[in-house]
Each structure stands twice: as structure tokens, then as C-alpha cells.
Amino acid sequence: MGYSPRVQDFLRMLAELAGRPERVSELLQEVSLTSADLHSFIFFREQFYTRNLLYQDSHWEVLTLCWQKGQQTPIHDHNGSQGWAYLIAGSLAETIYEVTNLPAPQDFCLRQTARALFHPREISYINDTMGVHCLANTAEEAAISLHIYSPLISSCRYYSLAPRETKIKTLCYYSAEGTVLEG
Numbered sequence: 466m467g468y469s470p471r472v473q474d475f476l477r478m479l480a481e482l483a484g485r486p487e488r489v490s491e492l493l494q495e496v497s498l499t500s501a502d503l504h505s506f507i508f509f510r511e512q513f514y515t516r517n518l519l520y521q522d523s524h525w526e527v528l529t530l531c532w533q534k535g536q537q538t539p540i541h542d543h544n545g546s547q548g549w550a551y552l553i554a555g556s557l558a559e560t561i562y563e564v565t566n567l568p569a570p571q572d573f574c575l576r577q578t579a580r581a582l583f584h585p586r587e588i589s590y591i592n593d594t595m596g597v598h599c600l601a602n603t604a605e606e607a608a609i610s611l612h613i614y615s616p617l618i619s620s621c622r623y624y625s626l627a628p629r630e631t632k633i634k635t636l637c638y639y640s641a642e643g644t645v646l647e648g
């Protein structure tokens with residue numbers, strides 16, 4: 466349900482890019498999906514940002530993330546997956562950190578290496594060789610972003626500073642294919 470012709474075209478073209486991740490940014494810019502195209506996959510909640518699944522296959526996972534003011538991810542790695550975030554609406558601040566002192570989990574240090582603000586039609590890209598990161602909606606207005614992961618990311622490591630610890634976290638969807646999931 467809810468797949469507009471433009472979204473269907475985008476997903477078909479993405480599926481055809483299997484094994485060619487270097488073309489993903491170009492495809493995102495070319496297709497330039499909007500919040501109108503993605504309206505079936507946009508859900509906002511007061512308590513948390515939502516992760517909404519559009520599509521997955523053996524190469525790709527595609528989600529919308531919907532962020533109210535002040536909502537943000539923990540600092541996290543990508544568990545070997547590459548990630549692209551294409552801003553649909555609003556803005557997101559990304560902070561990237563280098564992790565040192567692993568593997569002793571309680572002894573890690575985070576050093577901020579980059580910070581950037583992304584606006585509509587801009588793309589953030591991350592993989593584990595670049596560091597760990599967090600995304601935050603630091604603006605007054607809500608934000609919507611379209612995320613592509615290759616391969617699918619089903620869990621990742623969260624880093625917290627108070628208390629200083631890391632945790633493996635299983636990632637969940639708020640909705641899948643336009644339907645809100647139970648629990």
C-alpha cells in the first residue's frame with residue numbers, strides 16, 4: 466500500500482544498483498523524493514523518532530525516519546553497513562566521533578571529528594571506517610529523512626558517556642510498508 470509511482474520507480478532503480486553503492490547518492494539526487502511522495506511512510510510520535518520500513522532485499526534497506534524537535538539517535542556504529550541519509554524536510558545535525566581504546570568497552574573514548582547540518586536534498590553518508598555518529602533534529606520544525614543501508618542493519622552498538630558504556634541494540638521499525646506495527 467501507499468507506494469506512489471515515483472517511489473516504485475525509485476525502489477526499482479535502487480534494486481538495479483545492487484553491488485554499485487557508489488551510485489546511490491546520484492540516484493537520490495536524480496529522483497529527489499518529497500514528503501508528498503513518501504506520505505504513507507511518515508509517522509511522528511512525541512516520545513521518540515520513528516523508523517519506518519519501505520523496502521528491503523539482500524542488498525538494501527530503505528526507511529523514512531521522522532523526527533520531532535529535539536529527537537536524536539544515540540551515538541552508534543553501523544555494524545558493517547553503509548548508510549545514506551537524504552533530507553526530505555527540516556534539517557538534521559550530524560556529529561561524527563572517532564572511537565579509541567576499544568576493545569575494553571568501559572574504557573572507550575570519543576573524539577569529535579566532524580559536525581555538519583543537513584538540509585533538504587542534501588545527503589549524509591557514513592560507514593564504520595569514518596567513525597560512529599549521531600543524528601539530531603536541533604531545529605524548531607520537524608524533520609523527515611530517507612535512509613538507505615547496505616546491507617540491512619538489524620543491530621548496532623550504542624555508546625553512552627553517562628554512564629560510560631556500550632550496548633548492542635536491536636533496531637526496530639515503527640511501521641513497515643505503511644502499516645504501524647504492534648508493540
Ligand SMILES: [Fe+2]
Nearest residue numbers: 541548591598
Ligand atoms: Fe546512523
